[in-house]
Amino acid sequence: MDTQNCFHCGLDTIKEDEIIFDDKIFCCNGCKTVYEIFSLNDMTCYYDFEKSPGATPQDIKGKYDFLDNESIITKLLEFQEDSTCIISLNIPHIHCSSCIWILENLQRLQKGISTSQVNFPEKKVRITYNPETVSLKTIVYLLSSIGYEPYISLENYETGKNNVDRSLTYKLGVAFFCFGNIMLLSFPEYFEVKEYWLDQYRGFFRWLIFILSLPSFFYSASDYYVSAYKSIRSKMLNIDIPIALGIVVMFVRSTFDIFMDYGSGFFDSLTGLIFFMLLGKMFQIKTYSFLSFERDFKSYFPIAITKINTDVSEESIPIYDVQKGDRLLIRNQELIPVDGILISDKAEIDYSFVTGEAIPITKKSGDKIFAGGKQIGKVIEMEVLHSVSQSYLTQLWSNDVFQKNVIQNHKTITDKISRYFTPILLFIAFSGFGYWLFFDANIAFNVFTAVLIVACPCALALTAPFTFGNILRILGKKKFYLKNALVIEQLAKVDTIVFDKTGTITTNKKSNISYEGDSLSDENIFLIKNVLRASNHPLSRMLYDFLPEVKRIKINHFEEITGKGIDAQVDDFKIKIGSASFVEKLEGNSIQQTSVHIKINGVYFGKYIFNNEYREGLETLFKNLNKSYEIKVLSGDNEGERETLEQILPKGIELVFNQKPEQKLDFIKRLQENGKNVMMVGDGLNDAGALAQSNIGISISENVNVFSPACDAILDASEFQKLNYFLKLSKKAITTIKMSFTISLLYNVVGLSFAITGNLLPLVAAIIMPLSTITIVSFVTFMSNLYSKKLKA
Structure with missing residues (x-):
């Protein structure tokens, strides 16, 4: 029968049934339609990556009508806002570079889809779309029409249970059965036993060995043949080619021996070979899955969130201890770690980490708010709907937007x-x-x-x-949490380390605070404390903890200007808290100190002076680091601490003060232009730009939930003195x-x-x-x- 291959899916086509379109042969109208869709959208380069990469689209009319139900869609979606929805779909047919290319270019096929990202190992595509322009049902039908029908199971989405692929286990079992029995039947030939019944039935036993080898040869070793065939088709030589060739040669040679009655062949070696190779493969897979389990199981975010207890007291708890029904306090610039219901009357939430859109979304009391958003402005309260999903936060952290180009x-x-x-x-x-x-x-x-x-x-x-x-x-066990394995190699290359001062080499926990200026009334302290409650700046947190407990009130307006201070309004009171320049106060020639200035209703009152408490082990850490690295210290504060730092730190360390966030970024850029491989260590708030610019950005986490996706690692503040140890270990890894x-x-x-x-x-x-x-x-x-x-x- 005269057959040719379908241009789209590669299946054989019978001469009488084939469809010719655009001088190409197709096995059915479905394949021809997919080709037409790609042609109309100028996407025929899909076929350049691999020959016949597509699958025949199936007739699924009515199969996905359940996607008209909003309550079902809500369960399937990862993220849902007015104009942005995100869903991850299982696509079993993903198998090659053409599949990745077409699935990451869905926006060219369907208006309303903004981005689509393929996770090749898990055979998933993560699609961001506008529900006002295109429905989920339309997207699913589009995928099905081009041969990538998704597998949707509500049970999987709700319980997290996935179908486990046990094919390797079955193949290993069959290989072991064949190997064991063939070895048993081969013993008489090994020992050349002379027995009447063995000599009489020698031919029978040999053919029995041959039959027992077939399941092992055709089924157990099939993955090697498939891999070798795909490798040859794509004109790349992988390691499965010599393995498959070795198996086939041994089988052909052994079969020839039995047919010609030269001997029993090498079927015992052949089946043993297949069994031990599959055993090695199983070991390798188990090894990888163990590592993956370790990474997912251990919390890779030591960050805390503030929980409001039933007695209205506040406490910091690790985010993986958050439970459904808990009441959480979210401050300015804090990441919302879980889905929940907004309790406060109003909130401005920046979902740029999730959607890429930096325009804040306004939420009202009772609205659902999603994990991954960043609170902008005054403090808000929310009630938790689901416990925290570490894998989701890891996904945010590993978003391609925040990846750096590194040579591996x-x-x-x-x-x-x-x-x-x-x-x-x-x-x-x-x-x-x-x-x-x-x-x-x-x-x-x-x-x-x-x-x-x-x-x-x-x-x-x-x-x-x-x-x-x-x-x-x-x-991870030592509380140093890396974004991915590439960070280890980058850590080993570092030659220059830049430290932020406030909140990084100084601790937020301890500080000797004193007040200098006009006396503050109880009402003033009451206002200051409530305004500071919404801020995440290290000095704000220290001052908030220092001031006495007061009743909590509603703040009408709150704006925190990075590197400057807070501008807030409570009823008729306008409050400014921050640097001297921010509150428009000219300082005299007195000794400069780290301080926070207070201005209420246009009247300057005074300043809180911070005698910084430096982290335990700082002197030893810098002494050890100074032997192998060039060290710099940047600070947004004035030069008041220069003398103290010069006494604590080794000589020759560069100290740079009065640095705004953009100046810190430029400082690192200049170092890199001079050929330096720079590691930035900061608190993740004012240092986000510098952390992103550096070759390696490390965010110090104390007791606030400031999440900087631009950082490459998060270091628990309690392990700060071990930084040199971590750098040494990364070098030893190489x-x-x-x-x-x-x-x-x-x-x-x-x-x-x-x-x-x-x-x-x-x-x-x-x-x-x-x-x-x-x-x-x-x-x-x-x-x-x-x-x-x-x-x-």
Whole structure:
């Protein structure tokens, strides 16, 4: 029968049934329609990434009518506002670069979709759309019409249960069954036992071995054939090609032996090979899932949120302790960590972290507010609807908008080795086979298969991810939380460290505060305390804790100007709290000090002076850091603390005062222009720009929920003195990777030298392959744990 392949999906088409359109052959009207949609929207480059990448669209008429129900849609959505909705959909058909390209360009196919992001490993697409322009049902039908029908299950969305893929477990079970029985049936041939019934039924046992090998060969090893085929189709040589070739050659050779009655073949080695390789694969998957579980399970946000108790007292609790029904206090610039109901009469919420839109949305009492928004202005109260979703906050933190362009040296090394590995391996295998064929065909086949199997770069590929994963886990336990594994490599490259002063090297917890100026009445203190309640600035928090408890009142207007101060109104009182210039007060020639000035209804009263308490271990930390790094200290305050800092810190450290947020950013930019690799350590509030500009931005977290997605790491304030230890450990992680690369390459060189000389059986090679992976994993785990215990701050 004359058949050709469909241009869209690649399926065979029968000559009589094929549809020709635009000089291309399609198997059905569905595939032709998808091609037409792409053509009309100038998106035919979809077919340039991979040949026949599409799937045949299915008829789903009426299947998604339940998406007309608003209550169901609400359960499916991650985020919902007037003009912005976000949903994550499971797309089982995602399989190649063409799929990623088309799904990340949905906005060109449908008006109302603003962005779409693909999570390839999880086969998900996250779509941001305008519900006023396009409905969710329309989007689902669009996806289905181009061959990417989503899998929607309310049970999965509500309970978080996903269907677990157990195919590898089944394949491993079948491989073990075949391997075990074939080994048992092969024993008489091994020992050359001379028994009448064995000699009489030798042929029967051999054919039984052949039949038992078929499920292992065709089913258990199928993933290797599929991977090798896709690799060849995409004109890239991956490691599965030599493995698949080795399996096929061994099977063909063994089948030939049985048909020609030369012997029982190598079916025992073949099934053992498949079993041990699948066992190694299972070990690798379990290793990765363990690391992923560790990262998700441990809270990667040590930030606290203020909870209002039933007796109206306030306490700071970790955000992962927040429960449904709790009442939370959200201050200016704080992140809303959970979905909830607004209790306060009005709120301005900036959802730019979620939607990219910086225009604040006004909410009224009783409205639902979503996690990920940032409160702008006066303090608000809310009631929690759901407990905190750490994975959602991690998703915000890892948003592409906040990613920095970094060169991954370890990945570059792995990619270079992998690129040349397979061609070199195939050359060695065929050369060895050709050489030994002149002496002994059996040895030639053994050499060919053993070479293909023993030299596997799996251990090489696993080195960096596992080392970084283990270091991430160790650092997380020590309350240093990194955005991702790339940060470790960047930490190791740092040569210059810039510290913010207030709230970073000074602690918010302790400060000797005194007042200087006209006496403040109880009413004035009452007003100041209530205004400060909404602020997140370190000095505001310290002063708020210092002032006596007062009754809480409603604030009519609140505006916090970064780097300057607070402008607020309570009934008929206009209050300004901040720097001297902000309250328009000219300071004399007296000693400059860190202070907060007070102005009420245009009348200047005085200032609160802060004699800063520096963090415990600061002197030792800077002394140790100064040996290996260039250190700078930036401060938005005046030079009042210069003398104190010069006494505490080692000589030669640059101290820069009176720096506004934009000046801090420019300072870091200048350092980078001079070739410096800069790490910025700040409090995450006034330093957001500088944290984003730096090569590595670390936000110090004390007891307020100021979330800076531009930072690369969050350090719990209690572990501040261990910063040098963390930097040392990151360098040791890179050393461990280099050592592991060397061991992995030596493993392959030794294994190949044995294989090429005919001293390594294929079955032994199959056992060595997963053993090399176990060795590498054990080595990097041991070394990273050893370094974490032995290193000193």
